[in-house]
Amino acid sequence: MRNNDFKDIVFNRHSIKSFDANYKIPREEMLEILQEATQAPSSVNLQPWRFVVVESDEGKEKLRPLVKFNTRQNDTSSAMILIFGDMKCYEKADEIYSEAVRRGYMPQEIKERAMGFFLPAYKSFSRQKMNDVVKIDSSLMAMQLQFVARAHGYDTNVIGGFEEDIIAKEFGLDPERYVPVMIIAIGKADYEYHESVRLDVKDISKFV
Amino acid sequence: MRNNDFKDIVFNRHSIKSFDANYKIPREEMLEILQEATQAPSSVNLQPWRFVVVESDEGKEKLRPLVKFNTRQNDTSSAMILIFGDMKCYEKADEIYSEAVRRGYMPQEIKERAMGFFLPAYKSFSRQKMNDVVKIDSSLMAMQLQFVARAHGYDTNVIGGFEEDIIAKEFGLDPERYVPVMIIAIGKADYEYHESVRLDVKDISKFV
Numbered sequence: 001m002r003n004n005d006f007k008d009i010v011f012n013r014h015s016i017k018s019f020d021a022n023y024k025i026p027r028e029e030m031l032e033i034l035q036e037a038t039q040a041p042s043s044v045n046l047q048p049w050r051f052v053v054v055e056s057d058e059g060k061e062k063l064r065p066l067v068k069f070n071t072r073q074n075d076t077s078s079a080m081i082l083i084f085g086d087m088k089c090y091e092k093a094d095e096i097y098s099e100a101v102r103r104g105y106m107p108q109e110i111k112e113r114a115m116g117f118f119l120p121a122y123k124s125f126s127r128q129k130m131n132d133v134v135k136i137d138s139s140l141m142a143m144q145l146q147f148v149a150r151a152h153g154y155d156t157n158v159i160g161g162f163e164e165d166i167i168a169k170e171f172g173l174d175p176e177r178y179v180p181v182m183i184i185a186i187g188k189a190d191y192e193y194h195e196s197v198r199l200d201v202k203d204i205s206k207f208v
Numbered sequence: 209m210r211n212n213d214f215k216d217i218v219f220n221r222h223s224i225k226s227f228d229a230n231y232k233i234p235r236e237e238m239l240e241i242l243q244e245a246t247q248a249p250s251s252v253n254l255q256p257w258r259f260v261v262v263e264s265d266e267g268k269e270k271l272r273p274l275v276k277f278n279t280r281q282n283d284t285s286s287a288m289i290l291i292f293g294d295m296k297c298y299e300k301a302d303e304i305y306s307e308a309v310r311r312g313y314m315p316q317e318i319k320e321r322a323m324g325f326f327l328p329a330y331k332s333f334s335r336q337k338m339n340d341v342v343k344i345d346s347s348l349m350a351m352q353l354q355f356v357a358r359a360h361g362y363d364t365n366v367i368g369g370f371e372e373d374i375i376a377k378e379f380g381l382d383p384e385r386y387v388p389v390m391i392i393a394i395g396k397a398d399y400e401y402h403e404s405v406r407l408d409v410k411d412i413s414k415f416v
Contacts, residue, residue, distance in 0.1 A: 006214040006359055010352065015249050027415070034409040040351060041223050043368045045404050051413040059416035096405055105403040128336075132343060133368065136390060139347030140366065143248060144218065147355070151214055158348070160251045160341065171416060182344060195313040196253050197304055201242040205259035207235070208267035208379060 001151045009150045014194065016155035019187030021076040024055065025154065030079065033152055033186075037145035042137035044118045045096060048089035049138045050178060052171045055079040062170060066163040073157050073185035080159075080185055083142055084168065084178040085134025090122040131179055138181040149186050159183040209359045217358045222402065224363035227284040227395030232263065233362065238287065241360055241394075245353035250345035252326045253304060256297035257346040258386060260290040260379045270378060274371040281365050281393035288367075288393055291350055292376065292386040293342025298330040339387055346389040357394050367391040 003009055025033075034051060042048060054063050060074055063082075067074050074080055086092075093115055100106040106114075125133070146156045160182055168175040211217055233241075242259060250256060262271050268282055271290075275282050282288055294300075301323055308314040314322075333341070354364045368390055376383040 001215070004214045006212045006217050006355075007209070009214050010355065011244070011247060013247075013249075030415075031409055031413070034413060035406070036219070038406050038409060038412075039219060039221075041221075041354075041366055043366075047407050047412075049412070051409070053413060053415045056416060062416075092407065096407065099405045100403075103403070103405060105405065132339075135340060136343055136347045136368065139344045140351040143348040143351035146249075147214070147218065158249055158251075160344065195308075195311070197307045197311060197313065198243070198246050199255050199300065199304065201239055201246060201259070204246075204255075204257070205239075205242060205261060207238075207261045208264060208270075 002153045003151050009147050013146060013150055014155070014196075015157045016189040016191070016193060017073050017157050017185070018190050019073070019076040019078065019155070019185070020190045023078055023188045025078040025186065029152065033145065033148050036148040037141055040141035040144040042140070043133055044114070046089045046093060046122070046137070047096065048086045048134040049141050049181075050084045050086050052082040052084070052173070053079050054082060054171075066167050066170060067159065067183065068161045068163070070159045070161060070183075070185075073159060076187065076190070077185040078154070078187035080183050081145070082167065082171065082183050083138050083181045084173060085131070085138045085181050087127070087130050087134060087177050087179060089134060090119055093119060134179060135181050142182060142184060145184060153188070154186050155189040157185040159185060210361045211359050217355050221354060221358055222363070222404075223365045224397040224399070224401060225278075225281050225365050225393070226398050227281070227286065227363070227393070228398045229284040231286055231396045233286040233394065237360065241353065241356050244356040245349055248349040248352040250348070251341055252322070254297045254301060254330070254345070255304065256294045256342040257349050257389075258292045258294050260292070260381070261287050262290060262379075263287040274375050274378060275367065275391065276369045276371070278367045278369060278391075278393075281367060284395065284398070285393040286362070286395035288391050289353070290375065290379065290391050291346050291389045292381060293339070293346045293389050295335070295338050295342060295385050295387060297342065298327055301327060342387060343389050350390060350392060353392060361396070362394050363397040365393040367393060
């Protein structure tokens with residue numbers, strides 16, 4: 001990491017839509033960024049996020065018609081990180097909780113009690129409810145990803161406008177299982193950001 | 209802010225479920241935290257997040273039966289921040305974009321072109337699509353909120369298990385318009401965190 005200044009990383013973050021097209025983030029660093037991003041919290045630690053990192057010319061070519069008015073980010077970013085939510089994330093519960101027991105973070109009986117409690121609930125969720133869970137958790141992680149990227153010297157843009165109905169299939173994922181959440185363009189910024197305004201929180205909050 | 213160490217804030221963040229029940233975050237500082245949290249990005253900057261900050265004994269009493277197995281956070285936190293997504297967030301578009309023009313961040317013709325482009329799209333979104341947009345944007349903000357809280361010396365817990373169907377109405381909001389996203393418990397931690405494991409990103413990523 002190149003920057004450890006919290007205020008600079010967080011409050012000087014801006015949506016960057018054009019990047020140095022000649023710069024590629026090394027694979028090892030990209031994996032570090034993703035590993036650091038996924039320290040984010042998730043509901044009962046099921047970590048429903050899954051990644052397709054589109055960085056090759058062929059990958060970008062395939063993605064271009066799917067990103068609507070966001071082709072500049074596609075064409076200039078180091079990578080377009082496609083974030084999907086795994087509607088069957090609970091299939092990794094035993095792997096996650098067993099590792100926690102193995103490392104001594106959790107006693108075996110707590111693992112069994114927890115899984116006995118949340119697994120039936122997760123399996124009974126409607127598609128709508130599971131959609132909400134995986135999108136909320138993946139979005140928490142996505143904000144952490146953006147900050148970690150800045151700590152590494154990169155900038156990002158969250159992209160919500162893309163062909164949601166076909167992107168999973170186009171990249172070889174089962175669209176019933178993997179729901180697209182967002183795309184994050186990442187790379188070295190090649191222009192100055194635009195300032196933007198925020199609502200006064202007093203106008204959007206009430207205290208009870 | 210008391211802490212500006214990015215690594216400490218981000219990687220020593222843990223879900224804290226019990227707080228010093230005698231400590232209240234001053235109102236001015238809570239507003240600062242929310243204002244700093246809402247510097248997060250959102251789709252076309254519509255900032256669909258809305259807050260109900262439950263901090264009084266009466267508010268906590270009303271919330272307790274709605275938070276299922278999360279009563280400890282309710283009873284000990286400085287506040288339970290209820291985050292709702294405004295399904296009519298686009299009604300504030302003119303306020304937001306006019307202020308950007310007033311401050312010189314955006315020329316008038318860009319404002320008009322942008323609003324002419326996204327407003328009809330937003331108004332035509334299905335309830336499902338708008339639900340996704342407001343929950344994704346609010347969750348991005350919620351992660352920023354958790355980091356800002358730590359910079360202020362506080363800790364947090366994201367709560368997804370609560371009575372989603374009745375919480376808006378119970379707190380005086382129109383449930384058709386305001387969809388609950390999550391609750392964030394915030395306060396001074398009163399115990400050591402538990403470690404937790406994460407999946408190896410190599411197992412949940414592919415590179416294209």
